[in-house]
Structure formats: C-alpha cells, structure tokens
Amino acid sequence: MHSETVQLLGEFLGTFVLILLGNGVVSGVVLKKTKATGAGWIAITLGWGFAVMMGVYVSGFMSPAHLNPAVTIAMALIGSFSWSLVIPYIIAQFLGAMVASIIIYLMYLPHYAETDEPADILGTFSTGPAIRHTFSNMVSEIVGTAILVIAILAFGQYDVTKTSGFSPLLVGAVITAIGLSLGSTTGYALNPARDLGPRIMHAILPIKGKGGSDWSYSWIPVVGPIIGAGLGAVLYHAVITFVSK
Template identity: 60%
Template structure:
C-alpha cells in the first residue's frame, strides 16, 4: 500500500469513527443522544488508535501537523510531506461524507445548526481568537511532544497506536473543552469542506471565519514541540 493510500484510508476511518461518535451524541433521535463529553473523547482516542493500526505501512501520521513536525525532526523526507497531507485531507473529507450518509435521517431530524456543524468541525465554547488559538497550540504541543518523547514517531504497530490513543483521550478530557481540540488540521478542514458541499437540510454556515484556527494552531503547536524536544536532546 502506498503512503498516500495508507494515510487516506487511515484518516478516513479516523474521521468516520471520530465524527461518527459526535453525530451519535449531538444529533436528535439516536440511541446515543446526549452521551456526553467522556463518550466523545474516549471514542476519538479509539478512532485514532484504529486509524493508526490501519495506516501502519505509512507510519500512521493521519495529521498534517504531525507530518510537518516529523519532517522538521528529520523523521520524514520533506519531499513526502505533500503526499501525506493530500492523503490525510482527502481521507478526512471522505470519512465525513460517510458520517453524513450513515446519520442522514438524524441530520434531518435535528434543527440545531451548531450541532450539525459540530459533527464535522470544531468550534470554540467561548469565541475569543487569541485564547482559541492558544488552546489549539497547547493541545497539539502535548500531542506531538508526547509522541516524540515516547519514541512513537512511527506508531502504526505494536502498542504504539494504543498509547497514542490514550494520549488523545487525556488531551480531550483535560484540554479539549475550550475548542473541541482539533489538534489536527485535516480533521477539521476536510470535514468542514464536506459540511459546506453536502446537501444537509438547514445546515447553516460552515463558519469559515474560525476555520484557520484549527489549521494554524496545530501547525504552530507541533513546530514548538519539535523545537523544544530538539533543544532538550542537546
């Protein structure tokens, strides 16, 4: 399996399961309606774990911020970065479309536009640009610094995906309540594009004015994590 295909399929499964649990919790008339934040965070961690096992052949980045960070750390050739990110973005878009198909009747039964968008993309609990950006920087810093410190730079095998999944759970439980912890530009951008394109009844705005934060924040956070990690190794 090529790196592009591996990242595409792994990220597709990640979003199918991750956005899927959000849909189950926030959309009307599902059996898991109102399941709560703990359900969402644990399922996201398991989604990361599952996607990582599936994408083992490429090293299972599933995240442009991680791909860029690993390239900065010389764990990935820069020439491979566009291939990885393209697979991640396309996989995230397809995964979001599959969530819509799976929960189509529940989208129709839900009037809350914010809930519909929340299935696909992150958004702040309190909209304040500096604070929201800092939240995404800190969350992604913990993710990438943890992966580097644990020696999990290729984490598609053994217990590595399980460990990273637990790391995502604790980030969500501890730091995710402010912005919904995108900590992954593809996780937010691919599904947000799907929300904008799909014929979802009464969906409302895709909130593009906020969309740069879950892209820029994770990239900065991942970069800072690499710089600090390298500094501490010297």
C-alpha cells in the same frame, strides 16, 4: 520503508478511519434520536481516543501513520521525515477525512433531518469554540497539539513502544488525555485535515438547515495545530539532543 504509493494509501485509510470513528461518535452524541444522543463529553473524548488508535493500527504497517498534516510538517522540521513527501501526505490525509465525512453523512441522514440546530450539525464535521476568543482559542490548539507531538516523540524513548502493536494504544491514550484535560475549550482539533476537510464537506453536502460553515473560525484549527506541532517537535528534539550529549 514502503513505496510512496503504499505510504499514501496508509495515510488515506488511517485518516479515513480516524474521522469515520471520531466524527461518528460526535454525530451519535449530538444529533437527534440516535441511541447515543446526549451521552456527553466523556463519550466524545473516549470515542476520539479509540478513533485515533484504530486509525494508527489500520495504517501503521503501511506508513508512519501521521494522519495529521501538523504532525507531518513537524516531523519534517526536525529531519525525521522527507520534505518531498509532505504535500502528498497532506493531500492523502485530507482526502481520507473528506471521504469519511460523506460516509457519516449517509449513515446519519435521517438524524440530520431531525436535528434543527445548525451548530450541532456543524459539530459533526468540524470543531468550534465553547467561547469565541481568538487568542485563547489559538493558545488551546497550540498547546494541545504541542503536547500531542511531544508525547509521540517521548514514546519513542521507551522500549515498551518497540513491542509490536503497542504504540497505537499510547497514541489513543494521549488523545483521550488531551480531550479530557485541554479539549473542552475548542473541541481540540489538533489536526488541520480533521477540521478543514470535513468543514469543506459540510459546505458542499446538501444538509437541510445546516447553516454556515463558520469560515471566520476555520483558520484557527489549521494554523494553531501547525504552530503547536512545530514548537513541540523542535523543543523536544532540542531537549533530547541536549541530554544525549
């Protein structure tokens, strides 16, 4: 295992790349007068799948490439990760997400000026529900993140994941699958750093006509993924423990 500093650098860089490419594709699709304006949900889900894949590639040789506070907490819950590193990892993940948000803002600056819909501007930073329904929105984030963690743990049961460089492809594939199948209700945050870090930057950055940052919804993409990741990890770990006896 690399030193703590190297691990934190890996989490920062991996999350930075994840958000830069992930929110980058959203910005291209929803902001006005880009070459991708109106490309739609398929482009967004594919873009996010590739974004997560590249984030894992960038960081995987330095850290476990959690890139997600919910995953970090879940791994600690089942004893696969040290609790002493949970807070430092989460800080590194949030910083990576926030710095990436600044870069996206600078890249798309003229397109923000052309976009007059506050919801579209906020959507380039954080998620929001298609229909605002607290219970269903929470269930969506819990289920989606549980599937993500179960899939990550399941990949480790196959020899194919031991092939150098193959695991990030699988993680990107499951993110795409979740986005296509489960993500259209809330925008599938699945990751507190992915949502809250950029949402904070939305509140700070001087974007004309941006509107509010929807803080009344902001707790769902934080609490839901943490619950979902924990449930997924504990349940799958229990199954593996049972079948291994």
